[in-house]
Amino acid sequence: NSILHIGHAKAININFGYAKAHNGVCFLRYDDTNPEKEEERFFRSIKDMVEWLGYTPYKITHSSDYFNELYEFAVVLIKKGLAYVCHQTAEEVKGFDAPPSPYRERSVAINLALFEDMKNGMFAEGEATLRMNITLEEGKKDPVAYRVRYVPHPKQGSKWCIYPTYDFTHCLVDSLEDITHSMCTKEFQNRRSSYYWLCDSVDTYVPVQWEYGRLNMAYTVVSKRKIAKLIEEKIVEDWDDPRLFTLPALRRRGFPPEAVNDFCVRMGITGATIIVEPEMLEACVRDRLNLTAPRTMVVMDPIKVVLKNYTPVGSLDVPDFPSDPNSPTHKVAFRNIIYIDQDDFRESADKDYKRFAKNQPVGLRHAGVVITVQDVVLRSDGSIDCINVKAENVADARKPKGFIHWVSDPLDVEVRLYEKLFKHKNPEDQTQVPNGFLSDCNDNTLTVKRALADKYMKGSKPLTQYQFERVGFFAVDTDSTTDKLVFNRTVTLKEDNKKT
Known part of the structure; x- marks a missing residue:
């Protein structure tokens, strides 16, 4: 129910990959149980990112598609004496050592009537919740199943004023959709018993819950709240800012989806949470782009160079992948004015320096030309205005120590x-x-x-x-x-x- 990040890429690969390996199918379900938090653009982005990684959901559903069935399951719980309406405040039930609810022993008839009142808008927000009679493995007693919210739902409109919690919804919708394996990260392990208990209690099919360790990336934050704060403080621009590790940000930065999937495969499936350096992901990206990204010449900090004695051919055919003899080509201009990078020029070359200097010629990549300094023209502030050079065909010149990139008519x-x-x-x-x-x-x-x-x-x-x-x-x-x-x-x- 939020923008996906690199940790979700692992989850997507595990879920869709497991289904594919066993000739099964994988659902994409949106958790839209909290009407205050759901944003349509997040849902669109989730679908886009799943498809960007190369996967196609068997079916796209929403938890809210099953609000009627979930309500009926809640009634079943009440009738079995396994759920009750409580009027304690959120502050009173906060934490693991909260006192028992004084409303726990109400009769089934009273609880059914009160739950109907909740549904019919007879209570203000915070005045009543439906709680389940169970203590979670983590020690939390009687978790909430339903709460009152007078907020229109993006999909259901104003039909409901009570909304189920994730803990109540997740396992039951898994059952309704005939999910065989519900896979989640390790922090949900202590809720596995309640997952099974709830399905058993309402006499519905019980799927299997499996847990795996989270994948965390170093030097970043991925929480929805914290990224929203970075945006609010104008530290980053939006959810797809390339400095983030959300999947939209990685796509915008140019990461191939195949590289993200390769990275997830390399990380494997572990029970423990792992924290990974960004360089490990970048290595996968580099390996993939090295095979797929066409080569081109771009000068980051330009210096103007004038070829004084040479009439270039006008344009050259340059290979997209120079190491491949069968590479496709693209045309680049080659005129008597070119631009090279400031980092590729020095006043004087030492024995380890292989690029351009006043006392050292250099070759131009793909042009078959060697250039030698004639004079350097300076501006009034001492910076270089242009370099006048003599140009020779590489066959007629002494072999240069190095070749540099350049652009012309850029x-x-x-x-x-x-x-x-x-x-x-x-x-x-x-x-x-x-x-x-x-x-x-x-x-x-x-x-x-x-x-x-x-x-x-x-x-x-x-x-x-x-x-x-x-x-x-x-x-x-x-x-x-x-x-x-x-x-x-x-x-x-x-x-x-x-x-x-």
Whole structure:
């Protein structure tokens, strides 16, 4: 009932994967038992993310589809003396050592009448609840089955003013839908006995509940409340901000769904909760994009270079995947003015430096050309205005130490570079972050650059993925327009692939 995150990706893979492995089916059910919390956009996003990961639900249902049946099950409980109407306040029943309800021994007839009054709007919110006669394994006594809420339901309208709780609803709707295996995370293990007790008590089919350990990601928060606070404080923009680990955020950042599924498979199924470094997920993303993302040249911090003695061919056919001899190609402009990255030029080269310098020529990738400095033109503030160079065909020049990327007749693009949102692995740990998770946010987690890209990229659709040669993997952001492309850095290149 909220935006899905990386932990939900594991749950989706376990549920749909188990069904597929046993030639079964998997339902997608929305828990819409709390009318105050349900948001239609969250439900749409859940379906979108399940399908983005490559799965198709056998059927999409809502818990509210069964409100009539659930009400009848509640009546059965009352008739068996296993549920009663209580008038204690939420504060009085809070915690595990709450005093027994003074209303526990009411007669069945009185409880049936009071429950009917609850249904007919005779009580204000908080004045009455329906509680079950059971002590949960965790020690909680007589959990609530129904409460009064005068809030229209997004799907049911104003038909109901009493709503069932998740604990009451979950197992019974599983039974109504003939679910064989109800899989949930480990924190629900101490509710397994109540799951079975409730189905048995109303004489309905009892599914099997299995638990597995949660998957948590370090350096992030995934709770709906905490992400909402980050948005409210304008630390992130929305639920799909690429600095988050919600599934919409990962998709927007350019993570392939296959890589997310690969990651879940690598994590396996464990009984214990595991906390994973983001780098493990990024490694899966890098492995996948290395096979699928076309290569292109983009200059992040441009320096103008003028080829003084050379007339280029006008355009070149450049392979999408240079290591593949059968790769498709794309055309890039090659004129006598090109742009290279500031990081690829130095005043002087030492023996370990392989790129461009006043005393060291360099090759241009894919162009078959070597350039040598003639002179460097400076602005009044001492920064480089342009570099005038001599150009030679690589066959006629001494073999250069290195080759650099470049662009010509380029396209202006915006590039967004993201860093970890939090300083500590667990920003919710009060021992490490005593002032709360908001105090743990890093500064400058987003850097926006004006970059120059090959013009053939114009018109790229949102979420299209590329490798910017020698820079990293990037994806077209949904903020892009026909006039302006915006790219998000998905992941860097391998850490050991340093420029020298």
